[in-house]
Amino acid sequence: xxxxxxxxxxxxxxxxxxxxxxxxxxxxxxxxxxxxxxxxxxxxxxxxxxxxxxxxxxxxxxxxxxxxxxxxxxxxxxxxxxxxxxxxxxxxxxxxxxxxxxxxxxxxxxxxxxxxxxxxxxxxxxxxxxxxxxxxxxxxxxxxxxxxxxxxxxxxxxxxxxxxxxxxxxxxxxxxxxxxxxxxxxxxxxxxxxxxxxxxxxxxxxxxxxxxxxx
Numbered sequence: 559x560x561x562x563x564x565x566x567x568x569x570x571x572x573x574x575x576x577x578x579x580x581x582x583x584x585x586x587x588x589x590x591x592x593x594x595x596x597x598x599x600x601x602x603x604x605x606x607x608x609x610x611x612x613x614x615x616x617x618x619x620x621x622x623x624x625x626x627x628x629x630x631x632x633x634x635x636x637x638x639x640x641x642x643x644x645x646x647x648x649x650x651x652x653x654x655x656x657x658x659x660x661x662x663x664x665x666x667x668x669x670x671x672x673x674x675x676x677x678x679x680x681x682x683x684x685x686x687x688x689x690x691x692x693x694x695x696x697x698x699x700x701x702x703x704x705x706x707x708x709x710x711x712x713x714x715x716x717x718x719x720x721x722x723x724x725x726x727x728x729x730x731x732x733x734x735x736x737x738x739x740x741x742x743x744x745x746x747x748x749x750x751x752x753x754x755x756x757x758x759x760x761x762x763x764x765x766x767x768x769x770x771x772x773x
Contacts, residue, residue, distance in 0.1 A: 586760035589748055590741045597726050597739035601638045606765045608758060609736035610641045611729050614653035618745070620678045622733040623671065625751045629758070637762055641670070644724045644732060651717070653677070656690050658716040659707045668697050737761040 599607040610626055612619040630639050643654035656673060660666040676682045676693055683689060687708060694704045707713060727736050735743040735754055741761045748754040 586757050586764075589753075589757050590737075590743050590761060591728075591747070593727060593736070593740055593742055597723070597736075599739045600640060604636065604769060606637045606738050606762055606769070607736075608637060608639045608738075608762070609727075610639060611644055611724075611727065611732055611734040611736060612641065613644055613646065613650050613732050614657070614673050614677055615650055616732045617678060619733045620674045622745075622751045622754070623674055625755055626733075627671075629755045634762075636766065641666075642720055642723065644729055645717070645721060646732075652684070652687075652690065654717060654720060655708060655713055656693075658713045658720075659690075659694070659704065661716075662707050662710075662712055663694075663699055663703055665694075665697060665699055669694065672697060738765045740765070 601607040612622070633639060641657070643650070643657045645651050645654050653673065657666070657670075660669045660673075673693065677684060682693075684693070690708065691701060691704050695701055727734070728742060731744060731746075733745065733751075733754070735758050737743065737758055738761075743754050743757045743761070745751060745754055748757045
């Protein structure tokens with residue numbers, strides 16, 4: 559009896575998965591990785607979370623930026639995106655600190671792309687706190703607000719959490735997209751940056767149908 563119920567559950571999941579893939583209009587089988595165990599999300603119940611995992615010093619992430627921006631503009635009401643910088647080496651920590659500084663100061667939308675461009679277009683070294691302060695003041699942040707935030711306990715806490723989630727998500731490369739704490743999407747498996755978005759949309763459709771069935 560128990561085995562029969564288990565088989566029925568597997569069959570139901572398979573039907574849900576197939577329907578979700580069809581809804582997206584393409585086949586995502588074998589093009590993403592499952593996260594085991596599933597990780598908690600930061601979105602309200604019924605809202606699908608998409609996490610953009612990146613590093614400001616990562617050239618591939620800069621290439622992916624425009625694709626991600628376009629995807630973000632067209633999000634449905636039941637999807638929320640969250641950006642999370644990772645730290646693969648020491649030189650990645652200051653840019654991650656800058657990200658959380660911008661988030662706390664409410665200027666992330668104003669400085670997210672400029673930080674990428676400062677590093678990859680303008681080739682600014684950005685190797686000191688002074689350099690980061692200058693970039694922020696160029697976008698309307700006062701020196702005192704920057705100084706009070708950049709080395710703050712709140713930023714330190716966010717950096718620690720980012721490092722923990724980097725491990726829990728199993729992130730080994732960037733860019734990576736995490737869908738609802740369950741799925742990991744990589745460029746190599748998707749075939750292209752546009753492919754990453756297609757796979758992400760397929761997984762969103764899968765999660766949407768799963769949430770509907772559960773409700």
